Every structure is written in C-alpha cells, then in structure tokens.
Amino acid sequence: MSTSTILMLSGGGGLLVFALAGIISWSVLRKKGKALLHAIEREYQ
Amino acid sequence: MPTVAASALEELLGADFTDIRPLGEDGGLSRLFRAHKQSLDVDVVIKRMRMDPRRPADVQREARVMTSLRHQFLPRIFDFKTDGEGYCYTIMELIPGCTLRQYVQRQGALDQKQALHWAKQLLEAAAYMHSQRPAIIHSDIKPENIMITPQGDICLIDFNASLELRDDGVEAVGATMCYAAPEQYNVPLSKFGDPALLPPERRQIYEIAAAAQSMGKVTERTDLYAIGAVTYFMMTGYDPACWAQGVVPLERYSITLGDPFRQAIERCMAVESGQRFSSAKEALRALNGLAKMDKRYRDWRRQCQTAALVVGAGLILSAFALLWGFLLRGQETGAAYNALIQQAQQLREQQDQAGEQELLLQAIALDRERPEAYANLGALLYQQRDYQQAVELLDQVDPDQTGGLDQAEAAVAQGQIQYVLASCYYQLQDYTAALPCYQTAALFCAGEAAYQRDLAVCCARCGYMDLAGQALTALSGLDTLPGDTELVTGEIAYAAGAYEQALDQLRQAARLSESHTVISRASLQAAQCCRQLGDGWIREELDILETASRRLDTAENASHIQLLAEAWLRLAAADPSRRAEGYQQALTALEDLNSRGQPTFAVRQNLALVLEYLDRFQESEDVLLALRADFPQDYRPAMRLGLLYADWEGEKAQKDYSKVVEMYQEAQSLYTGTDLDSDMVRLEELVRQIAG
Numbered sequence: 001m002s003t004s005t006i007l008m009l010s011g012g013g014g015l016l017v018f019a020l021a022g023i024i025s026w027s028v029l030r031k032k033g034k035a036l037l038h039a040i041e042r043e044y045q
Numbered sequence: 046m047p048t049v050a051a052s053a054l055e056e057l058l059g060a061d062f063t064d065i066r067p068l069g070e071d072g073g074l075s076r077l078f079r080a081h082k083q084s085l086d087v088d089v090v091i092k093r094m095r096m097d098p099r100r101p102a103d104v105q106r107e108a109r110v111m112t113s114l115r116h117q118f119l120p121r122i123f124d125f126k127t128d129g130e131g132y133c134y135t136i137m138e139l140i141p142g143c144t145l146r147q148y149v150q151r152q153g154a155l156d157q158k159q160a161l162h163w164a165k166q167l168l169e170a171a172a173y174m175h176s177q178r179p180a181i182i183h184s185d186i187k188p189e190n191i192m193i194t195p196q197g198d199i200c201l202i203d204f205n206a207s208l209e210l211r212d213d214g215v216e217a218v219g220a221t222m223c224y225a226a227p228e229q230y231n232v233p234l235s236k237f238g239d240p241a242l243l244p245p246e247r248r249q250i251y252e253i254a255a256a257a258q259s260m261g262k263v264t265e266r267t268d269l270y271a272i273g274a275v276t277y278f279m280m281t282g283y284d285p286a287c288w289a290q291g292v293v294p295l296e297r298y299s300i301t302l303g304d305p306f307r308q309a310i311e312r313c314m315a316v317e318s319g320q321r322f323s324s325a326k327e328a329l330r331a332l333n334g335l336a337k338m339d340k341r342y343r344d345w346r347r348q349c350q351t352a353a354l355v356v357g358a359g360l361i362l363s364a365f366a367l368l369w370g371f372l373l374r375g376q377e378t379g380a381a382y383n384a385l386i387q388q389a390q391q392l393r394e395q396q397d398q399a400g401e402q403e404l405l406l407q408a409i410a411l412d413r414e415r416p417e418a419y420a421n422l423g424a425l426l427y428q429q430r431d432y433q434q435a436v437e438l439l440d441q442v443d444p445d446q447t448g449g450l451d452q453a454e455a456a457v458a459q460g461q462i463q464y465v466l467a468s469c470y471y472q473l474q475d476y477t478a479a480l481p482c483y484q485t486a487a488l489f490c491a492g493e494a495a496y497q498r499d500l501a502v503c504c505a506r507c508g509y510m511d512l513a514g515q516a517l518t519a520l521s522g523l524d525t526l527p528g529d530t531e532l533v534t535g536e537i538a539y540a541a542g543a544y545e546q547a548l549d550q551l552r553q554a555a556r557l558s559e560s561h562t563v564i565s566r567a568s569l570q571a572a573q574c575c576r577q578l579g580d581g582w583i584r585e586e587l588d589i590l591e592t593a594s595r596r597l598d599t600a601e602n603a604s605h606i607q608l609l610a611e612a613w614l615r616l617a618a619a620d621p622s623r624r625a626e627g628y629q630q631a632l633t634a635l636e637d638l639n640s641r642g643q644p645t646f647a648v649r650q651n652l653a654l655v656l657e658y659l660d661r662f663q664e665s666e667d668v669l670l671a672l673r674a675d676f677p678q679d680y681r682p683a684m685r686l687g688l689l690y691a692d693w694e695g696e697k698a699q700k701d702y703s704k705v706v707e708m709y710q711e712a713q714s715l716y717t718g719t720d721l722d723s724d725m726v727r728l729e730e731l732v733r734q735i736a737g
Binding site: 044 | 158161162335336339341342346348349352356360362365368370374
C-alpha cells in the first residue's frame with residue numbers, strides 16, 4: 001500500500017472517527033451539563 | 046427629646062392624616078408615628094427627625110428625590126415636611142411585617158436559598174437607587190432597616206442616612222457598627238479631639254476611624270458592603286464583626302453554603318472598595334449566575350473544552366493527513382506513470398510489442414488525462430497496421446488536455462496523437478477525417494516537416510489545392526528530408542490531373558527518400574499515375590511496385606504486392622506473348638500474400654482467378670469454396686465458381702453444366718444488382734446458352 005493511500009485512508013478514517021466522537025461527546029456532555037446546571041440551580045432556588 | 050402631642054402633629058400634617066399615634070419606642074434621633082392617610086386610605090409611618098444643621102439646603106432637595114422613588118422593594122414616600130423648630134417629618138408607606146433581625150431571631154439562620162433570594166432583592170433595590178440621577182446611597186442597610194413583608198419579600202426602609210452621590214463620593218454621615226463599610230469611618234480625626242482624653246467606646250471608634258483614613262469616600266460600593274454583611278447575618282444568624290477587628294470567615298460556620306455564593310458575599314465585604322463588585326447590577330448578575338460559578342459546573346466546562354480541543358485537533362490532523370495523501374497521490378501517480386512509459390520504451394527497443402502494449406494500457410488506466418501513453422500506443426497500433434483500433438483509441442483523446450504537463454510537452458504529445466490519428470485515417474483512405482487531424486498536428490508542432498508534408502498531401506487528396514499550396518510553402522521553410530517536397534508536388538500534380546508530371550515527381554520522391562512512409566505513399570501513387578496513363582505504362586508500374594516492395598518491410602509492402610499482382614494480370618491480358626509470365630508472376634505475388642496469414646477477399650479471389658487462368662481448376666475450386674464458406678452472403682464466390690465450372694466443363698469431353706446453373710442461381714439470389722458486374726452478366730449469358 002502506497003504512502004498516499006495510507007495517508008488518505010487514515011485521514012478519512014480519522015475525520016470519521018473524530019466527527020463521531022465529537023457528536024457523541026457533545027451529546028453526552030450537553031446532557032450532563034443541563035442536568036448539572038439544573039441540579040445546582042435547585043440548590044440555590 | 047420632648048414628646049410631641051399627636052394633636053400638634055395633626056395640626057402640622059393636616060386633616061388628611063387621622064388616628065395618629067406613636068409607633069414603637071423613642072428611637073433616639075428619630076421618633077415614629079403611625080397614622081392613616083385618608084385620601085389614599087393607607088396606613089402610613091411618620092418619621093420625625095431633627096434636621097442636620099450642616100445641611101439645611103439639602104433637605105428639600107433630598108425630599109424631592111425620595112418622594113420620586115418607586116420600587117417594589119422600597120417603601121413609598123408620600124411626603125416630606127418640616128416645622129419651624131428644626132424637625133423634618135418623612136411620611137412613608139407603613140410596611141407590615143417584621144424586621145429581618147426579628148425574623149432571624151425567631152426562625153434562626155436562613156438556608157442559602159432564602160438568603161440568596163433576599164440578597165438579590167436587596168441588590169435590586171440598591172441598583173434602583175444607584176441608578177437615580179444623582180445616585181442615592183442608602184448607607185445604613187442593616188437588618189433593622191429591612192422589613193420582611195407578609196408576602197415574603199423584603200422592603201428596605203429608613204433613608205435618614207441616605208446620601209446623594211456627587212462627583213466621586215461623599216463624606217460619611219453615620220455608621221452602624223458591623224454593617225458600615227470602612228469608608229464610612231473615614232471622617233476627620235480632628236472631630237474626636239484629643240484621643241488621650243476619649244472614653245473607651247469613643248476610643249474604639251477613633252481607632253477605627255484612624256484605620257479608615259485611606260479607605261476613600263462613600264460610593265455605591267458602600268451599600269454593597271452592607272448588603273454583604275446583611276447576607277452574612279442571614280446565613281449565620283450572627284452580626285459580622287467590624288472590618289477593623291477581622292470578620293470571621295464563613296467557612297468556619299457549619300452551614301450549607303456553596304463556594305460561589307460564599308465568594309460573592311466575601312467580595313461584597315472586601316475592605317478595599319475597589320475589590321468589591323463595581324455596582325449593584327454586577328453583584329446581582331453574579332448572584333444570578335452562581336450556578337455557573339460552581340466548581341462542578343466549571344469542571345464540566347473544562348471537560349467540554351478539553352473534549353473540543355481533542356476533537357478539533359483530531360479533525361485538523363485528519364484533514365491534514367487526507368490533504369497530504371491527495372497531494373502525494375498525484376506525485377505517486379505521476380511517478381508510476383512515468384515509470385510505465387519508460388518500461389514500455391525499453392520493451393519497444395526489445396521488439397516486445399505485446400508487453401509494450403500492456404504497459405501502455407496500464408499507464409492509460411492510471412491517468413487518463415496524460416497524453417503520452419495514448420501517443421505511444423497509437424503509434425504502436427499504427428505500426429501493427431491496426432488502424433481502426435488506433436482510431437478508436439485516439440479519437441477519445443481531447444486535444445486540449447495537458448495532463449499536468451507543461452505547455453510545450455503537451456503540445457508535442459498532442460501533436461503526435463493527432464498525427465498518428467490522421468495517418469490511420471489516411472491508411473483507411475478516409476482523407477476527409479484525416480485532414481483536420483493533420484491540421485491540428487501541424488498547429489501543435491509547426492516545426493515538424495513530416496506533419497506539414499502529410500497535411501499538404503491530404504489537402505491535395507481532398508481537392509483543396511490552395512491549402513495544399515499553403516502547406517507546401519510552409520514546408521519549404523522547414524528542415525525537410527529528401528523526397529518530402531517531391532512527394533507533395535507529385536500529389537498536387539496528380540490532383541490536378543497532370544499524371545506524367547506527377548509520376549516523375551513521385552518516382553523522384555520514392556528514389557530520394559529513406560522514409561518508408563514516403564517510399565510507400567509515393568510508389569503507390571506513382572503506380573496509380575501509371576494506371577491513369579493506360580496499359581502502355583504497365584511496365585513502369587511493375588518496376589515501381591517491385592522496387593518499392595523490395596525496399597519496404599514485409600509488414601509494409603502488402604498493398605504494393607497486391608497491386609503488383611493486379612498489374613501482372615493486366616499485363617497478361619494486354620500482351621498475349623507475356624500471358625504465361627504474367628499469370629505466373631501474379632500467382633507468385635498472390636501466394637506470397639496468402640501465406641502471410643489473413644489474406645484479403647481480393648487476394649483470395651485473384652488467386653483463384655489466376656489458378657483458373659493457369660488451368661489449375663481443382664486448386665482454384667478449393668480457394669473459391671473456402672472463400673464462399675467464409676463469405677456466405679457475398680455473391681462473388683458463387684459467381685466465380687459458376688464461371689470456373691463453365692470453363693472447367695468446357696475442357697471435358699462429357700460436359701455437365703448443372704453446377705454452373707446451381708452456382709448461377711445461388712449468386713443470383715445474393716446479387717443485389719446495385720453495381721453492374723460484367724462477370725455476372727457473362728455468367729447469366731452462359732446460363733442462357735446452356736439452357737438454350
């Protein structure tokens with residue numbers, strides 16, 4: 001397998017993986033943040 | 046202070062106020078009364094105070110400001126009056142409920158929800174006062190001056206110590222221990238007199254004032270200190286110590302207090318006013334955003350930032366790798382393509398045409414944009430005389446594509462492609478298709494004499510004599526090879542019908558040139574000139590064709606040998622003395638062509654004909670039967686067989702013309718009759734005679 005093919009495959013795969021990771025982590029952290037903010041605000045209100 | 050009769054107060058305030066009675070105990074500097082304001086049907090509080098003789102002119106102005114205040118957490122001040130004895134009367138809305146101090150004494154320290162709720166309300170009231178022009182500073186916010194209404198809200202009362210903020214601050218009027226900000230103690234020490242003579246409680250105040258000399262003047266931030274102290278009281282149930290004595294940190298108390306709230310209270314109570322919130326609004330914003338200041342929330346934000354950083358870096362790196370791969374791929378493809386071209390070139394030198402073709406096809410599959418492989422493969426197919434396949438290959442090439450080559454290299458490659466394509470069309474005798482290709486090739490490579498030469502020849506073949514003349518002129522300015530110019534002038538002369546002149550030029554071209562292309566074309570066209578001139582030139586034609594077929598390679602001289610065979614047959618027909626020689630020579634030529642594999646229809650038919658002329662009927666029949674089997678839809682094999690059988694039966698004693706009739710019928714069924722065939726007419730006549 002040529003260097004360019006390896007680079008393209010890894011680059012494309014990396015884009016896919018990191019994009020997925022970004023979507024999943026954004027979704028998880030957003031949910032966590034909402035719940036956390038809600039819980040903290042309940043302590044003050 | 047002497048007690049003022051309610052009736053005297055009635056006299057001062059007027060009949061609008063009824064049921065005037067004292068409220069609470071004598072407050073020292075002030076006295077409170079309760080009354081009912083008839084016009085508004087509300088209970089009011091009347092506060093009687095001695096006016097500050099140092100500020101007599103400010104009283105009226107402050108009264109106007111106070112009466113204009115309207116806020117849900119401030120009492121409504123209805124009126125402000127003075128009597129002639131140095132007292133002022135503030136008539137304000139009666140706020141039911143208890144003071145904050147009373148509330149905390151009864152209920153105990155508050156939870157942070159409640160404390161936060163009321164702290165925000167205090168800040169809203171303070172923000173409102175500070176937003177007035179000029180800003181109003183309460184300067185005496187303390188639990189005693191905060192009412193808790195039955196609705197559960199606060200109401201900030203008692204504006205006696207309030208100040209109008211002018212320029213960058215005012216001097217403190219009064220200070221309540223624990224709740225007063227340090228700058229409220231910033232009073233001239235001369236007011237205390239000799240400190241050595243002060244009683245202990247005054248001495249304490251003096252020391253505090255001495256410490257406060259650098260604390261600046263009273264500003265909006267003074268109220269913030271007090272609000273912070275009140276919040277401290279609400280959370281702990283204890284008054285904060287005076288700032289000068291060191292306030293006990295909130296962490297020391299066993300209370301549920303979040304760090305952000307604690308930090309906000311501590312910031313409000315900063316000794317240096319510059320370290321507190323800059324305004325009540327800012328403090329309020331901080332309290333409204335406590336959740337986001339919480340350590341758990343900030344940890345979460347840090348997690349988000351880290352995740353964003355990692356994902357972002359990953360995406361950027363991946364995109365970079367992908368881009369790099371694309372760029373590298375272009376370079377690798379180019380290098381692989383060049384390697385294939387070089388390897389193909391090596392195989393060409395080794396005469397390995399199959400291997401060369403394979404490599405060139407791989408190169409084309411690798412990069413369809415580059416023209417080099419197309420040019421080389423086209424030349425190879427031309428060399429193999431596979432003109433149709435070469436045309437199909439090269440016709441799909443766009444003359445404008447450069448395939449990443451620089452302009453000069455692309456022009457050379459495209460010129461070569463167009464020249465080979467044109468040459469293929471020329472060999473297929475499609476001169477009309479060949480002409481634009483020659484023109485394009487000459488345009489790309491204006492310095493190539495061969496391109497101009499063949500363009501001129503093609504123009505002459507198509508009848509464009511002017512264009513042929515122009516191409517000849519262009520050719521004369523180039524570095525031509527021997528025979529090039531003669532070939533062109535010969536073609537032009539032929540097109541003009543000057544066959545003898547053309548013959549002379551073309552013979553010269555064939556003699557002078559070392560190029561097999563020129564030799565081949567010149568000799569073929571010269572032979573054509575001889576045919577145009579008539580049977581008297583057959584010997585010339587034979588000489589031309591024999592010379593050419595000897596000089597050309599086996600792969601190049603097939604057309605010449607075929608024409609040679611036809612010329613010998615014409616000689617045999619024209620000169621009876623040389624008939625046998627003619628047939629024999631024709632037979633030799635045709636057998637040579639037949640032995641090379643895949644002879645054309647004409648070659649096989651002529652071979653059968655010559656064999657018949659030489660009375661070798663069986664061999665002739667074998668050739669014609671094979672031809673008939675290979676071309677079942679062609680009438681000519683059947684026709685020739687009919688004629689052969691007629692000729693053959695004529696030699697026999699016992700004649701049987703049934704096969705003649707049979708072949709005639711077969712030929713007749715296949716014959717379309719669009720082109721009149723004299724042999725078909727002859728056969729028909731024969732059959733009629735046989736039938737007759």
